[in-house]
Amino acid sequence: MSVNADRSYKMKLRDVENAFKYRRIPYPKRSVELIALLAISCTFFLFMHTNKLNSRLKEMEVKLQPSEFSALGLTGNHISGHDAGKHDDINTLHGTYQYLKSTGQRAHNVHAPRHSEDSHNHLHKAAHDHQLAMPANRHQLARDDLDYEDDEDEEEEEGYNLAADALNNTKNADVDFVFFNRVPKVGSQSLMELMRRLGKINGFVHARNPGSVKETVMMPKEGQKELIADLLTRPKPHVYSQHIAYINFTRFHLPRPIYINLVRDPIERIISWHYYVRARWYYKDMQAKLGMNSIAMPSDEFLDLDLDTCVRNGDPHCTFEQMQLKNPVGDHRRQTLFFCGMNKKLCMPFNSEMAMQKAKHTVESEYAVVGTWEDTNITLTVLEHYIPRFFRNAKVAYYLGEERLSKVNRNNVTRIVSEETRQLLRKNLTNEIEFYEFCKQRLYLQYAALGNGKRFGEDDYLLVPEQHGGKQSEDEY
Structure with missing residues (x-):
């Protein structure tokens, strides 16, 4: 080719x-x-x-107006005091769920409250961890308390405990700051030592007031402002402890802290106080701390005076005049004062029913936890789950150092008090006793809402505190 x-x-x-x-x-x-x-x-x-x-x-935007919240009762504790007038601030998961359910909508993925860009004092809200686990025996809880209408609602609330949320005031706090206005002679030194340890584990700082010969329990308005300003400007998160009556931060239009405290049986507390201020080591310890500013060692007659004799002879240290404003030798007889507040006219009268009712209201509306070492395990469990940011691993830290904690500020004086004296104290401390029982009842309700501890895989000691170190030493401060 x-x-x-x-x-x-x-x-x-x-x-x-x-x-x-x-x-x-x-x-x-x-x-x-x-x-x-x-x-x-x-x-x-x-x-x-x-x-x-x-x-x-658009429909959702119209419904999320203040008038709708008012009609549904989602005000007060449900809406932040600083942002109550803003349209887009629902301050609790429970409130959000109830609102959406009432409008026929379902909230499957509600994780956190919404905040407007200019909303202040809410920067640490997410750290409160206020979602509480649903107890394992949730079907045994009262259905009315859980506000469930059918099984579908139960499935929607999986992992969220409405019963516990209703008793949880931690979510109402505006800052990551725990205010422990500790009552004397309730074991507050042990709790402070525990918080110092937990601070190293959970990443916060515990501080206390330096102390003085006389504690300033009641404080004028200007003094309150100065103390609040100092505390709120400290690095957060932190815990502050002081013997001082309840201070209402929001009264001064300032962010609310997380309030905690301890209480003790009023009879045992007075017995403990009587012998505490008659312990010779107490004055030696004060002299070592305060030097020339400390109180001189009292007479042997004062130090050796037993409570039975003191009450029987009508000694000024052992009188319980009803509605008395101030005991001339120093007033240690009531713990309601630390919850009633700074109103002297209302809160100072001894064994006052009005002061007791005001103290109850404050505990119920403001305090995250009011515990007692008389129920150690219940108190530690409630602290762990209602204030997890600060008290996670509280039981572990407590029992690892139980011997050290039980010796904090301990008074080894033997106290034998007659039944006659105890009956006289009960007769004169009726409202103090009622307040104490109220605080314990609330603590038990908070504990029960967590499923009596069964949800968390604890050992039996958690459920029977009195058999495993749950009783407070009478010598504890």
Whole structure:
């Protein structure tokens, strides 16, 4: 074959390849129409659903107005005191759920309250960990208390404990700051030592007031402002402890802390106090701490005076005059004062029913936890789960150092008090006793809401505290 013939053959072959490569394959006319119709249908479908979603969002925006919250009762503790007038601040998961349920909507993924950009004093809200685990025996809890209407609602609230949330005031705090306005002679030194240890574990600082010969329990308004300003400007998170009556931070339009405290049986507390201030080591310890500013060692007559004799002889240290404003030798007889507040006219009268009722209200509305070492394990469990940011691993830290904690500020003086004296004390401390029982009842309710500890895989000692070191030493401060 010649060269020209070979070239001609290759050109023809190339032409054939190009013909197949660039050939146009005609589509039936109906197929083109079908594709166009499908595209139009998809566009219309997306438009309709987008429009419906937009309508739902506008509907939600209208419903989330203050008037709706007022009608549903979602005010006060449910809405932050600083942002109560803002439309988009629902301050509790429980409140959000109840609102959405009342409007026929379901909240499957409610994780945190919304905040407007200019909302101040809420920067640490997320750290409070206020979602409490649903107890394992939640079906045994009262259905009315849990506000469940059907099994579907129970499934929606999986992992969220409404009963515990209703008793949890930690979520109402505005800052990561625990204020422990400790009552004397309730074991507060042990709790402070425990918090010091937990600070190293959970990443916070515990501080206390330096102390003085006389504690300032009641404070004028200006003094309160100065103390609050100092505490709120400290690095957070932190805990502060001081013998001082309850201070209402929001009264001064300042963020609310997390309030905690301890109480003790009023009879045992007075017995403990009587012998505590008659312990010779107490004055030696004070002299070592305060030097020339300390109190001189009292007479042997004072130090050796037993409570039975003191009460029987009507000694000023052992009198219990009802509604007395101030005992001239120093007033140690009541713990309601530390919860009633700074109103002297209302809170100072001894064994006052009004002061007791005010103290109850403050505990119920303001305090996250008011525990007692008389129920050690219950107190530690409630602290762990209602204030987890600060008290996570509290039981572990407590029992690892139980011997050290039980010796903090301990008075080894033997106290034998007659039943006659005890009966006289009970007769004169009726409202103090009622307040103490109220605080214990609330503590038990908080504990029961957690499922009596069974949800958390604890040992039996958690459920029977009195058999495992749950009773407070009478010598503890």
